[in-house]
Amino acid sequence: MDGKTGFTDEQVRHYGDELYNALITRTTVAPLLAREPLITIDDAYRIQQRMVARRLEAGEHIVGKKIGVTSKAVQDMIGVTRPDFGQLTSGMAFVEGQEVSLACLIQPKAEAEVAFVLKHDLNGPGITATDVIRATDYVVACFEIVDSRITDWKIKIQDTVADNASCGVYLLGKAKKKPTDLDLNLAGMVLERNGDLFSTAAGAAVQGGPVNAVVWLANTLGALGIPFKAGEVILSGSQSSLIPVVAGDHMRCTVGGLGSCDIRFV
Numbered sequence: 001m002d003g004k005t006g007f008t009d010e011q012v013r014h015y016g017d018e019l020y021n022a023l024i025t026r027t028t029v030a031p032l033l034a035r036e037p038l039i040t041i042d043d044a045y046r047i048q049q050r051m052v053a054r055r056l057e058a059g060e061h062i063v064g065k066k067i068g069v070t071s072k073a074v075q076d077m078i079g080v081t082r083p084d085f086g087q088l089t090s091g092m093a094f095v096e097g098q099e100v101s102l103a104c105l106i107q108p109k110a111e112a113e114v115a116f117v118l119k120h121d122l123n124g125p126g127i128t129a130t131d132v133i134r135a136t137d138y139v140v141a142c143f144e145i146v147d148s149r150i151t152d153w154k155i156k157i158q159d160t161v162a163d164n165a166s167c168g169v170y171l172l173g174k175a176k177k178k179p180t181d182l183d184l185n186l187a188g189m190v191l192e193r194n195g196d197l198f199s200t201a202a203g204a205a206v207q208g209g210p211v212n213a214v215v216w217l218a219n220t221l222g223a224l225g226i227p228f229k230a231g232e233v234i235l236s237g238s239q240s241s242l243i244p245v246v247a248g249d250h251m252r253c254t255v256g257g258l259g260s261c262d263i264r265f266v
Contacts, residue, residue, distance in 0.1 A: 007043040011036075016050025019163055022149040023051075026106050029149060033156045044161035051164055052087050064088035064233030065226075066144065067217045068165040069157070084157065085217055086165025088233060094171040099266045102247050105147045105168050110245050110263070111238035112191045112253035114184060114210045115142040115172055118232050124222020132214045135228070138176040139184065139210075141253050141261035144235055145169045146242065170235060175259025182257035185209035189239045192252045201239040210236035 015032060022029050032039055032047075056062070069083045094100055102108060119137035147168030150159045160166045185208070191198045213236045218228055228234065240253070245265050254260040 006038055006040065007036075007046065012043070012046045012050050015047045015162060017054065019047065019051045019149050020054035022106075023055075026104075027149075028106060028151040031150050031154050031156070031159050032162055033158045034154075039158045039162075041158060041161055044158040047162035048086065048164050051162070052089070055089050055091065060089040060091045062087055062232075063090050063093055064235070065217060065221065065228065066165060066167065066170075066235035067213050067237045068146075068160065083213070083216065083237065084161050084165050085221065086167045088167065088170065088235070092167060092169045093233075094169055094263075096171060096174045096261055096263070098171070099264050100145065100169060100171060101266050102245070105145065106149065107153060108145045108147045108168055108245050109153075109242040110240075110249075110251055111144050111146060111242055112189060112240040112251075112261075113142060113144060113238050114236050114255060114258070115140050115170070116179070116210070116214055116234040116236060117172075117176075118228055118230050118234065120230050122218045122222075122228035124219035124227075127215055127218040127222065129211045129215055132211050132218065133179045136179045139179050139258065140176055141173040141189075141255045141258055142235065143171045143251065143253065143261060143263045144238065145171075145245070170233070171261065171263050172233065173253075173259060173261025175261070177258050179211065184211060187256045187258060189256075190254045191240045191243075192254075193243060194250055198243065198251075199240050213237045 066086050067083050116136045118135050120135040122135045145168040146166045148166045149163050189201045214234050249265045252262045
């Protein structure tokens with residue numbers, strides 16, 4: 001964020017409310033950038049804050065943060081060279097063993113990654129990799145199911161940012177490890193879909209490593225006055241390509257030295 005914003009408070013409320021209504025009615029809206037060519041990334045983050053505030057007013061609470069747009073392929077698709085971020089709410093959280101109903105989503109796509117669960121607060125800027133490791137209680141393999149309220153996923157960076165970084169739901173695996181028990185940068189990830197190999201990757205594919213991604217996020221949000229809190233879940237960024245999902249799909253991601261995470265869709 002660079003402080004460049006031209007939207008009025010009324011515009012922010014309008015688009016934030018529009019995206020929230022799309023979320024709860026399982027509908028989509030036209031790309032914001034197509035309707036508002038002058039929208040900036042800072043405008044989009046203000047809209048995101050309004051959308052999230054509506055979720056909190058409805059009874060949810062913040063349980064973590066996510067980094068998005070970490071892969072070069074996705075960055076090229078939406079025309080950016082840096083990641084974005086979103087906030088995780090209690091209504092998004094699943095744990096391994098729970099089935100994920102597609103009835104609560106619109107146009108979901110799965111991605112596999114590593115999640116950090118914190119035992120201490122982190123207040124950026126100035127956070128280092130060592131700080132992140134010390135503040136982490138454990139890491140787990142996980143799935144994030146991204147979902148867009150923008151019609152046909154026709155997004156640019158302003159659209160996905162405003163839409164809370166295209167957050168859908170996430171599911172944490174049960175196998176836990178201390179971040180010092182494995183090399184997250186070198187650990188390979190194998191992703192299977194319905195029993196077939198879909199992709200392989202290593203942690204270094206995400207911002208040079210999952211810890212580095214969390215460092216970036218902690219410092220970026222810290223500069224905005226948004227701390228990481230003990231107990232929060234931090235999604236470090238996808239190590240797989242986006243996979244459209246349908247009811248009946250079963251996926252498993254396995255991270256070397258960490259364990260696996262299974263997800264089933266109904």
